[in-house]
Amino acid sequence: xxxxxxxxxxxxxxxxxxxxxxxxxxxxxxxxxxxxxxxxxxxxxxxxxxxxxxxxxxxxxxxxxxxxxxxxxxxxxxxxxxxxxxxxxxxxxxxxxxxxxxxxxxxxxxxxxxx
Amino acid sequence: xxxxxxxxxxxxxxxxxxxxxxxxxxxxxxxxxxxxxxxxxxxxxxxxxxxxxxxxxxxxxxxxxxxxxxxxxxxxxxxxxxxxxxxxxxxxxxxxxxxxxxxxxxxxx
Numbered sequence: 001x002x003x004x005x006x007x008x009x010x011x012x013x014x015x016x017x018x019x020x021x022x023x024x025x026x027x028x029x030x031x032x033x034x035x036x037x038x039x040x041x042x043x044x045x046x047x048x049x050x051x052x053x054x055x056x057x058x059x060x061x062x063x064x065x066x067x068x069x070x071x072x073x074x075x076x077x078x079x080x081x082x083x084x085x086x087x088x089x090x091x092x093x094x095x096x097x098x099x100x101x102x103x104x105x106x107x108x109x110x111x112x113x114x115x
Numbered sequence: 116x117x118x119x120x121x122x123x124x125x126x127x128x129x130x131x132x133x134x135x136x137x138x139x140x141x142x143x144x145x146x147x148x149x150x151x152x153x154x155x156x157x158x159x160x161x162x163x164x165x166x167x168x169x170x171x172x173x174x175x176x177x178x179x180x181x182x183x184x185x186x187x188x189x190x191x192x193x194x195x196x197x198x199x200x201x202x203x204x205x206x207x208x209x210x211x212x213x214x215x216x217x218x219x220x221x222x223x224x
Contacts, residue, residue, distance in 0.1 A: 042216035043159065043202070056211060091158055100206040101147035106158035 002026070004107035006092050012113045018080040021110045024073055025094030033093040033104060034067055034077050043091070049075065050098045082114045116141050119215035121203050127221045132193050136218045138203030139185045145213075148179055150188050151202040153217065159202055162188075193222045 005024040013019055025032045033048040047057040049069045057067070064083070069075040079086055089111050093104040121138045128134045148165035163170065165177040165186050176189040186205075190197055203215035 043214040045211055045213075048211065100211060101164075103161050104212065106160065108158055 004092055004094055004105055006107035006110050008110060010111045013082055014115050015083055016081045019082045019112060021077040021090050023075045023092030023107060026105055029094035029096050031095045031098055032069060032075050035091040037089045037091060084114045087112055087114050118142055118213050119203055121215040121218045123218060125219040125221050127223060128193055129223055130193060130195060133191045134193055135187055135189045136201055137185050137187050138215055140205055142207060145205040147206040148186050149204040150177055151204050153200045153202055195222050198222045
């Protein structure tokens with residue numbers, strides 16, 4: 001079975017540019033999570049969706065970040081405009097149901113470098 | 116105080132050694148606890164859940180101490196392939212997981 005798919009795997013961009021990260025969750029999974037990982041802060045939850053509806057976006061750092069889930073098989077995380085401090089690894093994860101204790105399956109991540 | 120605190124390590128141990136990590140948490144309302152493993156430049160993967168009664172999976176044993184608000188992971192007979200970062204994870208508010216920053220383990224010949 002295919003796991004969580006993320007694209008691109010690597011992104012290098014210049015400050016001020018728009019960045020769009022993409023995620024395809026595991027088929028049949030109802031919850032989708034976007035995380036950001038840095039050396040200093042570890043893994044932080046940005047936003048999560050349940051049945052395509054954003055449930056909690058309190059981790060989204062600021063208005064420059066936005067996330068959508070137009071259908072059960074696709075989600076995007078957009079940064080506009082990007083800044084050097086946004087450089088991090090962005091992970092998407094999905095889980096079968098809506099309970100916190102259900103196993104989350106992570107994608108391979110997108111390594112973002114903003115120059 | 117951080118929600119989840121872990122010693123970042125690294126813990127450098129010889130093959131065959133037993134090693135233990137602890138993790139402390141501040142939210143006494145946390146209900147579920149896990150250890151995730153993350154290999155270098157890879158994604159986190161669930162290693163095991165942690166129960167109050169303690170649970171074992173092969174060479175790995177996890178324990179939860181609610182009174183003192185810590186969880187532990189014991190690895191017996193360490194293998195080179197155990198080298199990774201081990202993330203302490205627990206449920207925070209709502210349907211969310213809170214991750215520690217991880218403890219790095221290096222198993223050496």
